Amino acid sequence: xxxxxxxxxxxxxxxxxxxxxxxxxxxxxxxxxxxxxxxxxxxxxxxxxxxxxxxxxxxxxxxxxxxxxxxxxxxxxxxxxxxxxxxxxxxxxxxxxxxxxxxxxxxxxxxxxxxxxxxxxxxxxxxxxxxxxxxxxxxxxxxxxxxxxxxxxxxxxxxxxxxxxxxxxxxxxxxxxxxxxxxxxxxxxxxxxxxxxxxxxxxxxxxxxxxxxxxxxxxxxxxxxxxxxxxxxxxxxxxxxxxxxxxxxxxxxxxxxxxxxxxxxxxxxxxxxxxxxxxxxxxxxxxxxxxxxxxxxxxxxxxxxxxxxxxxxxxxxxxxxxxxxxxxxxxxxxxxxxxxxxxxxxxxxxxxxxxxxxxxxxxxxxxxxxxxxxxxxxxxxxxxxxxxxxxxxxxxxxxxxxx
Amino acid sequence: xxxxxxxxxxxxxxxxxxxxxxxxxxxxxxxxxxxxxxxxxxxxxxxxxxxxxxxxxxxxxxxxxxxxxxxxxxxxxxxxxxxxxxxxxxxx
Numbered sequence: 001x002x003x004x005x006x007x008x009x010x011x012x013x014x015x016x017x018x019x020x021x022x023x024x025x026x027x028x029x030x031x032x033x034x035x036x037x038x039x040x041x042x043x044x045x046x047x048x049x050x051x052x053x054x055x056x057x058x059x060x061x062x063x064x065x066x067x068x069x070x071x072x073x074x075x076x077x078x079x080x081x082x083x084x085x086x087x088x089x090x091x092x093x094x095x096x097x098x099x100x101x102x103x104x105x106x107x108x109x110x111x112x113x114x115x116x117x118x119x120x121x122x123x124x125x126x127x128x129x130x131x132x133x134x135x136x137x138x139x140x141x142x143x144x145x146x147x148x149x150x151x152x153x154x155x156x157x158x159x160x161x162x163x164x165x166x167x168x169x170x171x172x173x174x175x176x177x178x179x180x181x182x183x184x185x186x187x188x189x190x191x192x193x194x195x196x197x198x199x200x201x202x203x204x205x206x207x208x209x210x211x212x213x214x215x216x217x218x219x220x221x222x223x224x225x226x227x228x229x230x231x232x233x234x235x236x237x238x239x240x241x242x243x244x245x246x247x248x249x250x251x252x253x254x255x256x257x258x259x260x261x262x263x264x265x266x267x268x269x270x271x272x273x274x275x276x277x278x279x280x281x282x283x284x285x286x287x288x289x290x291x292x293x294x295x296x297x298x299x300x301x302x303x304x305x306x307x308x309x310x311x312x313x314x315x316x317x318x319x320x321x322x323x324x325x326x327x328x329x330x331x332x333x334x335x336x337x338x339x340x341x342x343x344x345x346x347x348x349x350x351x352x353x354x355x356x357x358x359x360x361x362x363x364x365x366x367x368x369x370x371x372x373x374x375x376x377x378x379x380x381x382x383x384x385x386x387x388x389x390x391x392x393x394x395x396x397x398x399x400x401x402x403x
Numbered sequence: 404x405x406x407x408x409x410x411x412x413x414x415x416x417x418x419x420x421x422x423x424x425x426x427x428x429x430x431x432x433x434x435x436x437x438x439x440x441x442x443x444x445x446x447x448x449x450x451x452x453x454x455x456x457x458x459x460x461x462x463x464x465x466x467x468x469x470x471x472x473x474x475x476x477x478x479x480x481x482x483x484x485x486x487x488x489x490x491x492x493x494x495x
Binding site for chain 1: 438466
């Protein structure tokens with residue numbers, strides 16, 4: 001036993017000596033001012049003085065090819081129109097977004113946009129981050145009605161090359177208050193806006209972008225979101241938009257429009273897949289009034305009630321270790337029913353399928369096929385062709401990137 | 404027999420809904436341990452993917468993440484804690 005200990009004596013001493021040296025060396029590093037300096041620099045980097053500002057530009061572009069075949073059938077007769085286009089007003093977009101942060105409280109956001117429809121502004125607003133759970137904004141706002149326009153419409157986010165039919169964006173001048181807060185394991189969020197208001201057109205439609213203030217009444221728009229699950233995978237939302245929409249001094253001065261929407265967003269990782277389900281359903285009601293018939297200038301009326309909705313699902317093997325993880329399959333069903341006996345009466349159903357290839361987290365190549373079948377529900381007296389069935393089949397190849 | 408007009412019924416429903424909402428909130432007004440212990444990485448994974456793919460932290464500089472974080476807090480209506488933890492994670 002003693003012999004063994006004697007034999008181990010030297011290695012043990014060597015080990016202890018080595019440990020002492022290395023711990024001394026570590027001590028030297030710890031005691032040096034290097035770490036202090038690093039800490040000071042870190043604090044300096046992270047500390048933002050109230051007056052410090054930061055300007056950056058991000059944005060997105062979407063470009064592609066669309067091939068369309070539209071068949072119009074009325075009774076026994078039908079006609080076919082075929083088009084091929086490298087982008088059009090709905091499927092080409094170049095939108096740089098300017099973000100200008102002033103300290104930690106103010107953020108200016110401005111997004112001009114060029115599409116085949118011309119040059120426009122998506123939004124331009126200044127936000128004040130007042131307290132946790134309260135952001136106050138003023139300017140040209142995307143109104144908080146549903147979630148599609150504010151969160152999901154960007155080309156690099158949308159799984160499809162096209163937007164769901166009838167989900168029109170609503171942008172207006174106004175003020176907004178919004179925020180999110182935790183309540184136990186659930187979360188709630190709210191988004192309330194007061195704006196000049198949507199505007200009733202001569203055919204009963206509502207203009208909701210680039211509006212000129214046409215009366216003294218303001219439009220209220222609000223959405224409440226609820227995330228009942230602790231992992232935030234499910235969000236349910238309810239929206240309301242209401243206000244007078246007629247021109248001041250006109251016969252429609254007191255005509256009011258009320259819009260409701262419900263939205264759903266569910267994203268779950270069921271490894272190796274990521275499942276995505278989203279949907280939105282909206283109703284638009286405008287008070288009854290009379291409009292001028294463009295054919296004979298007589299007065300006519302109709303029940304100004306519109307419904308629109310979509311539901312989509314996508315699946316992506318995001319958690320596999322090979323190139324398959326970059327592919328995503330998606331399907332979407334949509335419905336748009338505008339008022340019968342109106343100039344724009346139609347009942348449309350759409351079905352779209354997409355195969356996406358993600359080049360990275362914000363760059364996507366999309367192959368989309370979409371079929372829309374619409375039945376005209378206008379009135380002969382208005383020069384319409386009720387019963388006309390329009391079958392539109394489109395194939396898109398679209399590239400979209402966020403920069 | 405109708406006791407309330409349609410308008411009064413609607414107002415009553417709104418009041419009841421408001422009371423119900425407050426009851427739920429008061430019942431669970433504090434974040435649980437399960438929530439407060441979440442890391443920035445976990446919150447990044449849970450919240451960003453609600454709308455789009457999770458961004459790579461290597462995409463922007465720390466200063467830019469600070470700005471993007473404010474933009475995204477407003478878009479996704481993140482809580483203040485979520486925003487701060489996610490931005491801290493992305494800045495590393």
